[in-house]
Amino acid sequence: MKINWFPGHMHKALKDIENQLKKVDIIIYVLDARIPLSSLNPSLTKIAENKPILFLINKIDLADEKRVKELLGNFVGEGKDYLLFNSTSFKNDLVLNKIKNLAKGKIEKYKQKGIKATIRVMVVGVPNSGKSSLVNNLCKKAKTVTGNRAGVTKCGQWLNVGDGIEIYDTPGTLYPNIENQDIAKKLAFVGSVRDEVLEFISLAEELFAIIKEKYPALLEKRYPNCESIEDIAKLRKYVTNGGEIDLERASYSFVDDFRKTRIGKITLD
Numbered sequence: 489m490k491i492n493w494f495p496g497h498m499h500k501a502l503k504d505i506e507n508q509l510k511k512v513d514i515i516i517y518v519l520d521a522r523i524p525l526s527s528l529n530p531s532l533t534k535i536a537e538n539k540p541i542l543f544l545i546n547k548i549d550l551a552d553e554k555r556v557k558e559l560l561g562n563f564v565g566e567g568k569d570y571l572l573f574n575s576t577s578f579k580n581d582l583v584l585n586k587i588k589n590l591a592k593g594k595i596e597k598y599k600q601k602g603i604k605a606t607i608r609v610m611v612v613g614v615p616n617s618g619k620s621s622l623v624n625n626l627c628k629k630a631k632t633v634t635g636n637r638a639g640v641t642k643c644g645q646w647l648n649v650g651d652g653i654e655i656y657d658t659p660g661t662l663y664p665n666i667e668n669q670d671i672a673k674k675l676a677f678v679g680s681v682r683d684e685v686l687e688f689i690s691l692a693e694e695l696f697a698i699i700k701e702k703y704p705a706l707l708e709k710r711y712p713n714c715e716s717i718e719d720i721a722k723l724r725k726y727v728t729n730g731g732e733i734d735l736e737r738a739s740y741s742f743v744d745d746f747r748k749t750r751i752g753k754i755t756l757d
């Protein structure tokens with residue numbers, strides 16, 4: 489299975505992000521804490537490179553926080569900051585303080601002129617990483633639509649957060665011809681690639697192998713004595729109408745277990 493999902497709206501979105509850039513003071517780069525490195529999109533990283541960046545490592549409630557902390561070295565540097573976050577429940581002041589800190593040069597400059605600066609923030613990231621949830625959290629209102637599948641937001645929009653901050657929500661973007669298929673698979677595991685373009689049996693088998701290597705005890709606890717997706721199907725007694733072992737059902741249920749943290753809190757880098 490070769491994973492390559494780059495629909496037209498993403499191509500347009502990347503162009504729009506580039507066009508909006510001149511108005512933007514700060515970029516919030518939303519990453520998925522279950523795959524903090526693999527949810528970096530080289531196209532976005534390139535676009536964002538000259539702006540102050542807040543790496544918002546989101547969905548920390550679903551991830552292995554200890555592993556995430558080992559990876560934080562990738563998100564530090566001049567004009568960079570990071571925050572481990574849960575957009576569906578943490579308080580927005582954590583993010584607002586980081587924004588104000590990254591924009592303090594502009595805020596001070598305007599203050600000296602007696603004007604309150606408007607800080608414009610653009611939120612970018614791969615699909616389903618929680619950008620719109622973050623925007624709603626910052627606005628304290630459901631101003632944009634969110635949903636647990638890739639590709640919910642289709643075009644960018646500016647929203648007013650208040651306190652001199654404006655925010656631009658963007659559609660999740662991937663990149664054409666993802667050469668590193670290990671990364672593409674990780675994006676698929678967490679739901680950043682549309683499920684409909686994936687072959688679930690092979691995807692589940694790959695995920696099984698990775699979790700077996702990295703978190704063997706968690707796997708054993710949830711699926712005792714299972715060495716494969718087929719073993720899971722037998723354990724759960726999944727059979728098709730024709731009486732055969734239902735690998736497809738076992739595959740969906742395994743990936744779903746991972747996504748819902750029923751196996752445990754896992755980070756795959």
Ligand SMILES: Nc1nc2c(ncn2[C@@H]2O[C@H](COP(=O)(O)OP(=O)(O)OP(=O)(O)O)[C@@H](O)[C@H]2O)c(=O)[nH]1
Binds near residue numbers: 574616618634
């Ligand atoms: N557990 C958990 N779920 C989250 C968090 N942030 C967002 N979600 C959920 O993740 C799903 C995707 O959230 P969205 O905010 O729609 O993601 P998005 O990045 O805007 O997605 P696109 O518009 O498709 O690019 C939704 O079901 C959210 O409720 C988080 O920090 N923790």
Ligand SMILES: [Mg+2]
Binds near residue numbers: 640
């Ligand atoms: Mg969205």
